[in-house]
Amino acid sequence: MASSSTTSPSFDPRMLKEPPPLPGSPGSWRRYFSFNTDAKVIGIQYIAVALLFLLVGGLLAMIMRGELITPPADLVDPTVYNGLYTMHGTVMLFLFLFPVLNGFNNLLIPPMIGAPDMAFPRLNALAFWLFPVFGVILMASFLVPGGPSGSGWWAYPPLSTQNPLGHALNGQLLWILAVAVSGVSSIMGAVNFCTTIIRMRAPGMGWFKMPIFCWTALAAQLIQLMGLPVLTAGAVMLLFDLSFGTSFFKPEGGGDPMLYQHFFWFYSHPAVYVMALPIFGVFSELFPVYARKPLFGYKVVAIASFAITVLSLIVWVHHMFYSGTPQWMRNVFMVTTMLIAVPTGIKVFAWIATLWRGSIRLSTPMLFCLAGLFNFIFAGITGVMLATVPVDIHVGNTYFVVGHFHYVIFNMITFGVFAAIYHWFPKFTGRMYYEGLGKLHFILTFIGSTLNFLPMHWAGLMGMPRRVASYDPEFASANVLASLGAFLLGVATIPFLLNIVSSWVRGPKAPPNPWNAIGLEWLLPSPPPAENFEEDVPTVISGPYGYGLGRPLVEDQERFERRALQT
């Protein structure tokens, strides 16, 4: 609130006097390979590297599905399967989803709030460059004797501290190091995003004039600040147990393996919301644009983000209902988990109401949003089922859970990531993407993901445990469908990559506001200059999403629109 109703910029103008950080002109590609402090360069760096790791994680998934297309373990050795699924999960979470969302935070937050850059540009660049470092550490674990970690992305002890070969350098050690460095990088990012959103908003942009994406980014990054230290502490203790003979989690030394599960899930359940919240933000930004209507119940949607943040920190024991958790604790955490359905329900109903009597345009980003919304309603329902203790005791640790969380992190979150990439592609590359290839990508992705993840629920209900390299023949039909879906998802990346690369190289030039959208970022040229509005930051006079209301967003709106066109 501090910055509202003043005309002076809410950031330290000295930062503008830094020499432009890029070694070349804005057209230079070399800056993307350098220690660049421009948030827009860092954002694209994050997204590009994250998409590379999406391909790596997807390749691992396709080998896994190749193994699982028949009941016996016949394609790879079971130990290799264990390593593949561990790395698939780790790569997708720590090397794809977190970084790609940090990329969007970097690209979107400063222009959306009218700031020239992040609050701490050097810290920002450092946080990014840790990403290739822990990426290389994790990939290097394929090369050490004994292969990568094969204890699952939870790395539950005592399994994770068994170290079968007894080498000091082993896959599990590299896994823990990578996760710990990733945690440090994410904390650096979180400090930066929170500070930027709290301190650097444009004049006039009070909390309730801020775009929902910034609300959700703040809500998510606060979870990072509160939860990551706990995970990192757990990881350090695990590393000491593995490498230095301590026994925090070893029963024979007086430790308790259950303690690790609390450390792990205290962060790793909220981590789902770190990934989901920004996508709730994306949905809240995109539905108004493509339905040409104000976001229904903006204030309630904004506040619901923080309700999710608070609740997300008190639900973690629902991952441990069958781990010897006493009945009273199961009941408490069942209730808190179910309560999350309320703020998420508010958002879902608000998005649907936003569509109601709109003027809907089914472009590629809108298609991904609509399908993501549908998948999220489905995932929310299976989520409430999983929160219910007796149902969880049956389907917990089965393919039902695998189906459920892939519906969340692929069919909702990754759909949102694709929607965001298409929607803001013209803004940050200055080029339009090809709509036909985008729609092809959407159709293949929707069919592939439904085929892949829907039958998993059935396999889990029938009692197929997760993480198995082989299974009883009665689960074969569900697994064949899932494998076909996975291969189709592999095919779906072809039109996507083709579209992104060819559009960036030779797509039609993008105007400043191709979607006729409302928001500070759309008052900038495409691509925006290095420091966005520089010292001439517009004064925000009304809330976001004023579609159909005929009110200007900022003072002198025409001047900013003209300026964007001239550059």
Add this chain to the structure above:
Amino acid sequence: MTRTGRRQSSAGPSLVLVAAGLGLDALASWTMAQQSYHWLPVQASTAAPYVDNLFALETGIGTFILVGCSAVIAWTLLFNRAPKYDLDDGDPIEGNLSLEIIWTLVPLLVVLAIAWHTIGINRTLATLGGKQRLATAAPTATASAPMATGSLPIATGTLPIATGLLPISPDNTEIGPIQVIARQWSWEFIYPSGVRSSELHLPVDRPIHFRLISMDVLHGFYIPAFRLKQDLIPGSVIDYRLTPSRQGRYRLRDSMFSGGYFATNQTDVVVESGADFAAWLAAAERAPLRPSFNAANDLWQQRLAKGNRGWATVPPAPPPEVNVSLDPQNTHEA
């Protein structure tokens, strides 16, 4: 779809249409709830009907929400699409306080009602007894030796006897404790008489008392037909109770990832009549101890024969010495 005067004629669906839609939605939800019983294995324990009824209830409510929301989305896609080259905005509706209060309160009440109902079921099921720390310093070192006498170094007298509120047959005396010992990667069951088996035999309709013990890492004691699952935690002994309710051969699967040959760590549960169970136990007592069939060991020997390629794993524990071994030729019902 091709209405040109979109703005004027969008009076919205009539009340009749909404009522008919809600009726259809309710019918679909009821059908799905009935259908949901077929997605689950046979019910072979007294806990299973409770789980299945709860799942059917949630399937019904979930279907109602999913179909309802999808119908509204589909409606907007059919009737609120912008014609080509139409750059108009939609109706500038910014919110509706009473609608927002309704869709906050109704889900809140629904989840609280489900939670309240479930807490009652939890009390009825009450499968979980106490969790005792294993007093021995290194459980892996002692292997199964102390189990042979059937007396673990823990205070048995202090265990809470959770009879629960489940309907039980006239002869409700508890069977057990049956020691369930999990290793990487085998199951071993030791009966009070000292009989050892790698296949679990249980009499139908009798409450069974298990003591769950892991010798190495976390394992999960999961019988899908029973709808029950409990982790085995190294360093702890966990008391666990259930009542099988249907005769048959079911699958017991390790549900908590335990490394290398985790997927093979499965065995059969045979639920039989009291007389058959007594006969099996008597025959088993006379049978000599011999190494059990063990899929993990077979795979490990194959791997060693092929030059020990693959990624790191601890070698499987030696197959347990049992009176009755699991037979991989048997087929299970669920």
